[in-house]
Amino acid sequence: MNSTKLCLLSLLFCCSRELAEAEPRTPESAIMPIEKSRHIDFMKQIQEAKGAIDFVLIGDSITDGWPGKAKDTYAEFLPWKPLNLGVSGEQTEQVLWRLLHGELEGYRAKAIMILIGTNNLGHFGDEKPDWTAAGVKKIVETVEEKQPQAKILLLGIFPRSAKANDSMRMRVIETNKLLAALKFGPQVTYLDISDKFLDAAGDISPEIMPDFLHPNAAGYKVWLDAVKPTLELMMK
Numbered sequence: 332m333n334s335t336k337l338c339l340l341s342l343l344f345c346c347s348r349e350l351a352e353a354e355p356r357t358p359e360s361a362i363m364p365i366e367k368s369r370h371i372d373f374m375k376q377i378q379e380a381k382g383a384i385d386f387v388l389i390g391d392s393i394t395d396g397w398p399g400k401a402k403d404t405y406a407e408f409l410p411w412k413p414l415n416l417g418v419s420g421e422q423t424e425q426v427l428w429r430l431l432h433g434e435l436e437g438y439r440a441k442a443i444m445i446l447i448g449t450n451n452l453g454h455f456g457d458e459k460p461d462w463t464a465a466g467v468k469k470i471v472e473t474v475e476e477k478q479p480q481a482k483i484l485l486l487g488i489f490p491r492s493a494k495a496n497d498s499m500r501m502r503v504i505e506t507n508k509l510l511a512a513l514k515f516g517p518q519v520t521y522l523d524i525s526d527k528f529l530d531a532a533g534d535i536s537p538e539i540m541p542d543f544l545h546p547n548a549a550g551y552k553v554w555l556d557a558v559k560p561t562l563e564l565m566m567k
Contacts, residue, residue, distance in 0.1 A: 332361035361466025364428035369418055373429065377437050378415060384438040386411035386566065387481075389426060389470070390446040391547055392419035393489060401551035407559070411441070411566055422451045423466025427473060435477035442565035443474055444558065446486040448510075449544070452502050453491065460502055463488075475516055481566035484558065485510065487523030491544045495533030510532045520565075524557040 377384070386408055388394050394417025398405045405413075412554045418425070426447055447470060451463040471485055479523055487507040505522050528535055534559065535543045539550035546554060 387443040390417040401548040444484045460506035
């Protein structure tokens, strides 16, 4: 058997083994920390900042993409010495792992904005809204514990899918209702800005979210305008 066939067989074996070992989602999945991230890069940024970090963004690709897709609006955060801890593709459990392994240490932020959970719902058809909400809750509690002086802005999961009656949209709405009902300390503010991304019919315009999930430059401007008054109060 030649080397090419051996490589192919090895690849197939690895893939099949990973599929066989993949665990189905459970109520505990979203709160069990899992390592999968740019953690080393973030730890380097934190070390190089030498404590000069006042504002932290925590999330997935929606947060991760802001500096590259909308430099002008992201630049408004620069006086606050921001640290962007968004990682594309992550669910609550990967974010939680990072926060438990040093990404909330070595500085004292004034404000921390959290937007997470859409990948829990989008990546796993069997993920239930209360499981996702439990993962978000664990993240907020971790931030409260490790950055007790910081004001925390927890955002409702942004709407996704073009139409108001899409099943995925319904799952997001249900999850946000659960998030709104969570009880946290006085440092935490919950804000759902979903309606800012919707037209009168409840649909998402491709002019602000071309793929009906990720904001473009115009979408990030909508986000900034919706949260900036709250963040400015938190940063005082």
